[in-house]
Amino acid sequence: MAASTYVPAHVQHHGAVAAPDGRYAADIRRTEYGIPHILAKDHGSLGYGYGYAFAQDNLCVMASWAITLRGERSRYFGPEAMSDDPARPAPNLVSDVYYKSIHASGVLRRVLAGTAPHGPSKELRALVDGYVAGYNRYLGDTGVDRLPDPTCRGKDWVGPITATDVWMNLLDLGQLAGSSQFKEAIVGAEEGDEQERGPAPGSNGWALGREATRSGHGMLLADPHFPWNGIRRFYQVQLTIPGVLDVSGGSLYGTPLVQIGHNASLAWTHTVSHAQRFTLFKLDLVKGDRTSYLVDGRAEPMGRQEVTVTTRDSVVTRTLYTSRYGPVLAEGWSDESAFALADVNAANLRFADEWLAMAAARDVAGLREAQETYQGMPFVYTLATDVAGTAYFADASAVPHVTDAQAERCVKQTMGEAYVLDGSTSACLWGSDPDAVEPGIFGPARQPRMIRADYVANANASPWLTNPEAPLSDYPRIYGNVRKQLDLRTRVGLDMIDANRPFTLEKLQSTATGKRNLSAEIARADLMALCRAEPVLTASDGRRVKVRPACKVLARWDAHARLDSEGAVLWREFFTGLDRPSPEGEPQPNIWWRVKFDPERPLTTPRGLDRNQPVVSLALADAVQFFQDNRIPYTLTPAQAQRYGSVPLPGCTEGEGCFDRVRMRGPLGADGRYPEVDTGSSFMMAVELTPRGPRGRTVLTYSLSANPASPHHADQTVLFSRGQWVTERFTEAEIKADPRLTTTTLRG
Incomplete structure (x- = not known):
């Protein structure tokens, strides 16, 4: 059967999706450092408990981001102020036009109308609906004027969120390495506006197999390097539906899923992939008509979008243009040519169900089958290991199907590492593979992959030296280079593995923070x-x-x-x-x-x-x-x-x-101080998978809550400063043994 219709039995989601009576029921158990463990009877209730817990700690961040995703920042904060996008901030007016255009395009509506694996599964829909209900329950119970976080207490821009806000957040997360980088190029910047580049996401990841550990079981080191402020922070959580799902790890703000984590017998992490997420197409314009372009000698008119944004003082309308490839960039447009952006993740929500299926997998084989079913990872490599000590690496992400031969024929130029393809001929459209879940992407058989008994590792380099004893090179160039100079972070990480194996959990911790x-x-x-x-x-x-x-x-x-x-x-x-x-x-x-x-x-x-x-x-x-x-x-x-x-x-x-880097946005000052750290190691997790259950150590470097008044605003940051870790509580016995355990029971 085609991959687009087949969902293997052991990666299907099992168990109740929503309560039979339509009511939610969840327990929020918090252990030391405020870490929430959500226990629920179904997916809707699980989302309900998670949304409530997250709102307790970080409502202001999500409330502000919801305004961004709706394209309403100019109304509340003024058109010239910078948006709250931590990775690629833009003037509010530019941000608003960009997000309004996504809503107007109907792309989210079309994706949500699909069925799994192309559209969200019923389990994922229930999680999102429950998450929204839980968040809004907390806001309703507390009241805007009584919020504990002074950042948004009493503000007129704070209100309930909708499922559309959460789906838009997921869609935008998928486009982090693509369209989201082109806001000003798509909208067109006013003279003097320069888009500020935020901290670039990165990561370290090690999956250690049985030959690299003292115990002979799998171990994993997760060390994502994501922004320390805003919506791209990680939140630490455990999500449990007895007999159905039990996963613990790091979950990006505003998402009801664990992106990096482990269950009882499997652990995985991600690092940012070297592969390209988009291509540009150079359009040859029709002479005398700047809004029509030629394909195979025939003129095609551009699509036209009128986008209206309400600011504090006025109503602004901008006109955007689209092509068969994607949005036409306002930048670089002349009377003869223009550029269109084709983003492989423009309509991709498959990764959300993929994470849900990975969380339920029991071993590397199950995780691999989940990835082959959904083929949705947006911009990351996957590194995983299991209790049997199998180490796995794959660039199972969505990558534009541009073979080396096609690149030779069609690449007109490059912008950075990105291909600029010839848009004047349909022969340069992205291709496809018979095992691909959707056209335009490479199928699993073409992806760089490796299974080892010793280790796999990555620090945002190409797949080439995932394990130096078995270099990878048989993959299309769009996935990354081979035989090119490694950055020093990659080199030091590989040297750390070689110098310290076989690992114990304690040695893994000390090595990672050396x-x-x-x-x-x-x-x-x-x-x-x-x-x-x-x-x-x-x-x-x-x-x-x-x-x-x-x-x-x-x-x-x-x-x-x-x-x-x-x-x-x-x-x-x-x-x-x-x-x-x-x-x-x-x-x-x-x-x-x-x-x-x-x-x-x-x-x-x-x-x-x-x-x-x-x-x-x-x-x-x-x-x-x-x-x-x-x-x-x-x-x-x-x-x-x-x-x-x-x-x-x-x-x-x-x-x-x-290895575990820090970054500051600015140089050393005359006072001997750098600006505040804004990115670096974020959610660090070292876990050993044993037949008796997982042994985990974690540290959330910027702590659980963005609320400066919270007792969990900087408590784990102090641990990180001292090189200390939190001993994870995963089993029921471990959770109940915490003398500081608190439980909130929700019904609604």
Whole structure:
């Protein structure tokens, strides 16, 4: 049977979908750090309990995001203020026009009209409806004027949410690596508006098989690097319907599903995939008609959308255009040509049912079958392991079906890594595979996959070196490169696995939070030699700088980014300063390495510093000069320089080769402080799967609640700062054994 109609028996959802009497019933049990464990008799009730619990902790974030998804930010916050999109904020007017256009397109209505696997299953629909009802129950019981979070207490933009808001949030999540990046390009920006790029999602993920663990059972490390503020934060939750579903892990705000987690015998995580999520099509316009384009020599008129947005003071109407490929970009449009965006996730909600089916799978085989049924992962790799110690990796995500041969024929140019295809011929439309659930995507047989008994790992690199002992290369180029230089975070992660296996759960925890800085390990010796040879260097402004005192601090530094690592920040300012344009303004990446990249030795090259490159001396002189001019001690530590709220944080940046990275939106200030950390390790989970049940350790780096008045606003952040973890409570006995257990019983 075709994949589009066949749902394997063991990945079908079983059990009651909604209560027979139409009433919801759920228990919210909260253990230490406020972590909720939702117990319910059916999917609708499970969503009800989850929506209520989430609203208790984070109602203001969802209330604001609902206004965004409806295209109403200009009405409440003004058209020029920036939206609350943590990954790709835009002026409110641009954001409103963009989301109004999605509503007007009818895409959500069409997807919801479908049946599984193309449209949502009845279980997922019940979860969403229950989630909405639970959220609104809490808001109704509490009242807008009595909300505990001062962020939105008494605000006129706070109100009940609808199922459409939740479905739109899921649809927008799927487009995070596609259409959502093009808001201003689609709408057209006013002169002077520049879209601000938020923190880029990333992740580390390890799935350890029986040959890489001391116990011979599977272990998993999840370390997603998502924004620390806004709707793309993770919420920690356990969702249980006895005999049907029992899953614990990280759930992105506003979704009634666990995206990264485990059940009794299976654990999985995701990292952001290297594959392209969209292509652009270059349109050849009809001479004298800027709104018609040629396909196979025939003129096709563009579709036209009139989008109206209400602002505080007026009503604004914008005209958008569409093509057979997708929306036409307002940017880059001339009398001769224009560009259209084709997003593989433009109408994809399959991933939501896929996560639900994965949560119910018992082993890697069941997870794999769930992925082959729905084929909906939007932009992530999957890494998984089970109690038998089978390690699994796949880019099972939706990828535009552009073969290498088609790329050779049809790619007119590239924008970054994205293909720009020839839109003037139907021969360049996306293809399809017989095992694909929908046309236009690659089927499972073409996806990069690996099953191992030792391990699979990824840190947002291509699939190539998922396991260096068995490189992957037989996949279309649109999935990612091969034999290309690895980033330092990928290298340090693979080295950490090699140096520490076989793992125990405790060793897995300590390894993940070890705070190694790979750039220092492979380059500091050459910098010290430069310091000895030239104790006075010339900075970019021509001033002479004595660097020897700073170099003495770097020589004593422990080459880690712990809270008290003296010299860690000085190294960062030096090393990140190497990445600068030439005097002519041209990029010059990697010129400072002494040993250049060798594809035959990808795990050990490049390395060392080429002291003959002027950029090395300039970077050191400029960093030391900045510290001297601002009277910042060379011994400045991460604890002194970087914080989240009032909590000092360890860690360093991805560019330095740090595993559990942190990122700040802005440079080091004259006061020796960075702007607040805005992304990095977010929901960390180390779990060992044993025949007696899972042993889990977790830490939610920014804590459970965005409400600054909540006792769970920063309690886990303090743990993360200290390198500590929460011992997970998964079984009924573990939950009931918590002396701080509280239970809220909901009926409605």
